[in-house]
Amino acid sequence: MPTNRGTDPAEIAAEKMRFVLGRFCSGVVVVTSMGADGPVGFTCQSFASLSLDPPLVSFFASHGSKTWPRIRSVGWFCVNILASGHEEISGRFAVSGADKFAGVAWRPAPSGAPVLDDVCAWVDCTLEAEYPGGDHDIVVGRVRSLDASDDVLPLVFYRGGYRSLR
Secondary structure: OOOOOOOOHHHOOHHHHHHHHOOOOEEOEEEEEEEOOEEEEEEEOOEEEEEOOOOEEEEEEEOOOOOHHHHHHHOEEEEEEOEOOOHHHHHHHOOOOOOOOOOOOEEEOOOOOEEEOOOOEEEEEEEEEEEEEOOEEEEEEEEEEEEEOOOOOEEEEEOOEEEEOO
């Protein structure tokens, strides 16, 4: 039986990991909520369905995020699955400090969290749990409401860039 189980994890360079795992195609979402000072949100590409019974989803929030702590304190959020053509929206919500919602049309989800116009789908959640995961937090949301459009293709991220399924 082999005893070599690969490289010591401390020796794996972040650049190599980003290069290799960039071969996995992912969707792009914007996680939003309604904070004390108005709407807040951030871009995230690590999102997944976690459980059907009970209905749970998950995403990973960077420890460096200034927005996630504001959303955490509210206790509910909406995951907006971006549509093809939403590259500008993704970029806007990925930066810190700017008024991310300036000029962005949205309507409230049942929780009050923003549902961005023309998204592929949205999932309205309450915060179920949060776990440490390296330099990120693993966030679990209990789905309270959701909807999708049949005729909108998603924005995808692959090999360091946005792609379309067209």
